[in-house]
Amino acid sequence: xxxxxxxxxxxxxxxxxxxxxxxxxxxxxxxxxxxxxxxxxxxxxxxxxxxxxxxxxxxxxxxxxxxxxxxxxxxx
Amino acid sequence: xxxxxxxxxxxxxxxxxxxxxxxxxxxxxxxxxxxxxxxxxxxxxxxxxxxxxxxxxxxxxxxxxxxxxxxxxxxxxxxxxxxxxxxxxxxxxxxxxxxxxxxxxxxxxxxxxxxxxxxxxxxxxxxxxxxxxxxxxxxxxxxxxxxxxxxxxxxxxxxxxxxxxxxxxxxxxxxxxxxxxxxxxxxxxxxxxxxxxxxxxxxxxxxxxxxxxxxxxxxxxxxxxxxxxxxxxxxxxxxxxxxxxxxxxxxxxxxxxxxxxxxxxxxxxxxxxxxxxxxxxxxxxxxxxxxxxxxxxxxxxxxxxxxxxxxxxxxxxxxxxxxxxxxxxxxxxxxxxxxxxxxxxxxxxxxxxxxxxxxxxxxxxxxxxxxxxxxxxxxxxxxxxxxxxxxxxxxxxxxxxxxxxxxxxxxxxxxxxxxxxxxxxxxxxxxxxxxxxxxxxxxxxxxxxxxxxxxxxxxxxxxxxxxxxxxxxxxxxxxxxxxxxxxxxxxxxxxxxxxxxxxxxxxxxxxxxxxxxxxxxxxxxxxxxxxxxxxxxxxxxxxxxxxxxxxxxxxxxxxxxxxxxxxxxxxxxxxxxxxxxxxxxxxxxxxxxxxxxxxxxxxxxxxxx
Numbered sequence: 001x002x003x004x005x006x007x008x009x010x011x012x013x014x015x016x017x018x019x020x021x022x023x024x025x026x027x028x029x030x031x032x033x034x035x036x037x038x039x040x041x042x043x044x045x046x047x048x049x050x051x052x053x054x055x056x057x058x059x060x061x062x063x064x065x066x067x068x069x070x071x072x073x074x075x076x
Numbered sequence: 077x078x079x080x081x082x083x084x085x086x087x088x089x090x091x092x093x094x095x096x097x098x099x100x101x102x103x104x105x106x107x108x109x110x111x112x113x114x115x116x117x118x119x120x121x122x123x124x125x126x127x128x129x130x131x132x133x134x135x136x137x138x139x140x141x142x143x144x145x146x147x148x149x150x151x152x153x154x155x156x157x158x159x160x161x162x163x164x165x166x167x168x169x170x171x172x173x174x175x176x177x178x179x180x181x182x183x184x185x186x187x188x189x190x191x192x193x194x195x196x197x198x199x200x201x202x203x204x205x206x207x208x209x210x211x212x213x214x215x216x217x218x219x220x221x222x223x224x225x226x227x228x229x230x231x232x233x234x235x236x237x238x239x240x241x242x243x244x245x246x247x248x249x250x251x252x253x254x255x256x257x258x259x260x261x262x263x264x265x266x267x268x269x270x271x272x273x274x275x276x277x278x279x280x281x282x283x284x285x286x287x288x289x290x291x292x293x294x295x296x297x298x299x300x301x302x303x304x305x306x307x308x309x310x311x312x313x314x315x316x317x318x319x320x321x322x323x324x325x326x327x328x329x330x331x332x333x334x335x336x337x338x339x340x341x342x343x344x345x346x347x348x349x350x351x352x353x354x355x356x357x358x359x360x361x362x363x364x365x366x367x368x369x370x371x372x373x374x375x376x377x378x379x380x381x382x383x384x385x386x387x388x389x390x391x392x393x394x395x396x397x398x399x400x401x402x403x404x405x406x407x408x409x410x411x412x413x414x415x416x417x418x419x420x421x422x423x424x425x426x427x428x429x430x431x432x433x434x435x436x437x438x439x440x441x442x443x444x445x446x447x448x449x450x451x452x453x454x455x456x457x458x459x460x461x462x463x464x465x466x467x468x469x470x471x472x473x474x475x476x477x478x479x480x481x482x483x484x485x486x487x488x489x490x491x492x493x494x495x496x497x498x499x500x501x502x503x504x505x506x507x508x509x510x511x512x513x514x515x516x517x518x519x520x521x522x523x524x525x526x527x528x529x530x531x532x533x534x535x536x537x538x539x540x541x542x543x544x545x546x547x548x549x550x551x552x553x554x555x556x557x558x559x560x561x562x563x564x565x566x567x568x569x570x571x572x573x574x575x576x577x578x579x580x581x582x583x584x585x586x587x588x589x590x591x592x593x594x595x596x597x598x599x600x601x602x603x604x605x606x607x608x609x610x611x612x613x614x615x616x617x618x619x620x621x622x623x624x625x626x627x628x629x630x631x632x633x634x635x636x637x638x639x640x641x642x643x644x645x646x647x648x649x650x651x652x653x654x655x656x657x658x659x660x661x662x663x664x665x666x667x668x669x670x671x672x673x674x675x676x677x678x679x680x681x682x683x684x685x
């Protein structure tokens with residue numbers, strides 16, 4: 001299990017959160033995902049055997065959100 | 077498609093500028109009765125602003141999410157279908173302008189947190205060759221625990237760690253709130269985000285980035301500003317159904333009345349903008365503003381709880397006292413006080429006991445006699461040999477056991493006593509007590525609206541004497557952790573909403589049972605984890621500020637909800653009386669969003685009282 005923290009650009013509408021949340025949640029291997037509206041961060045716990053961090057980041061950028069930085073650490 | 081969307085997203089500002097330049101051109105065409113110019117520019121505007129919207133809406137639909145973009149996209153397409161180019165163009169432009177302004181103003185409300193983030197060190201001077209002492213600047217992500225780092229005069233200390241060598245004064249105000257620089261030498265602990273005021277240190281990294289004390293605090297604040305209040309959860313649920321419902325309503329209205337422009341207008345008016353953004357804006361401004369003053373609030377929900385509190389229960393040691401024992405009185409029975417003190421300090425030098433620390437702090441020097449045969453006599457003191465003399469250090473009971481007379485000894489009852497006997501004779505009596513926090517009386521006066529109570533594990537006589545005239549309605553001593561928790565439960569049964577303010581692990585049971593747990597920043601990790609609110613600077617004055625912030629923030633949320641609901645009401649009245657059409661509806665909608673953001677920003681300007 002890994003935890004990815006993805007820093008996005010400024011989020012302006014809380015409905016964006018829902019969109020990102022729904023999209024990432026549907027990826028195979030995601031355990032849980034949290035979108036932080038104000039800090040513009042996505043935190044996701046996922047199974048790194050099944051899913052690459054880049055896939056999560058790409059899914060988000062396909063929705064039209066700028067991905068600034070991605071960091072991964074062991075989930076606790 | 078994704079590339080096009082990313083491109084348009086990146087150039088959103090340029091697109092908005094182009095639209096804004098085109099609009100007057102279009103209206104000039106209208107004025108000079110050139111319908112081709114007018115409709116043409118409006119179409120271009122619609123395309124520039126509408127395309128990214130439509131792309132975003134369709135991407136979202138792929139993930140079965142119905143958002144504001146979908147409503148607006150359908151409205152634009154509908155408007156184009158009935159040749160309402162002006163309306164379509166205006167709606168798109170207003171929506172883009174609104175997004176631009178929202179981004180700018182939202183960044184303002186988030187500024188308090190951004191300022192905090194800016195304090196985190198981004199780079200470190202990593203020592204690459206210990207022999208030559210050469211170093212290079214690296215990104216903080218490349219630093220691992222165990223690495224040796226250099227922190228020079230004026231630099232930010234990049235990690236939590238231990239000083240390996242060097243000598244410096246460090247300003248730790250970011251962490252402790254204490255502006256007086258602290259002296260750091262070999263084996264001192266240093267913290268990430270603190271500033272080297274003078275000198276140079278070589279540090280061995282222990283905790284880096286998010287694991288450092290500062291990183292943890294920051295993460296708490298970041299999570300808090302996005303955690304939801306009960307109100308917010310209700311609104312989110314509402315918004316989730318509201319948007320599809322508006323879509324359905326527009327569809328039904330359109331089919332029934334065969335009036336497409338009415339249906340389109342409903343789509344535009346149905347965007348729940350101000351409602352969904354109102355509460356998060358208040359939360360981020362309130363939580364951020366509090367954080368800037370050293371008050372960490374763990375979530376919007378805590379703010380709602382804090383407004384209901386009517387009783388404040390304090391722990392004593394470390395909460396209303398400094399938690400740092402100090403020598404308050406010395407009684408000398410020897411030939412030379414400084415010589416006796418040196419013997420005492422030499423014996424205590426080996427101990428980590430708080431009383432020993434107080435004595436060492438009082439002694440101030442760092443020359444000691446060699447101490448041999450040192451044995452601890454549990455709970456009573458230490459027996460040792462110094463300069464060939466038999467030395468006893470401990471309380472009255474220890475000296476009684478060795479039949480040493482303590483005649484003439486008159487230290488204050490409420491303090492802890494440390495006595496020194498050399499070769500069977502009393503030499504020195506030292507009184508050590510924990511002092512009240514400075515300005516405590518003044519700080520407690522600001523909390524007069526609350527019922528103030530103090531519970532302590534200390535002797536009742538001490539506690540009562542210490543708190544006289546401070547305005548406590550009840551003071552209890554000899555309280556075990558469970559007693560404190562039971563006392564809280566009793567208060568709650570009487571209908572009180574109780575906050576507990578503490579710092580030690582022994583307070584954790586009481587904290588878990590309180591309605592609002594508040595920890596002093598100097599408290600143990602357990603307590604910090606458990607707390608709803610942390611007073612980072614360990615200052616009781618922050619408590620009044622924290623409670624004021626909570627009240628103001630919750631009021632602000634309520635105002636924003638009221639504003640948003642009022643807007644929706646006005647829009648629908650306008651719609652059915654014929655005053656509001658697509659573009660004007662969009663204008664009101666965007667204005668209401670900016671209004672709630674500006675209202676939230678007022679929280680950034682609260683003065684600490």
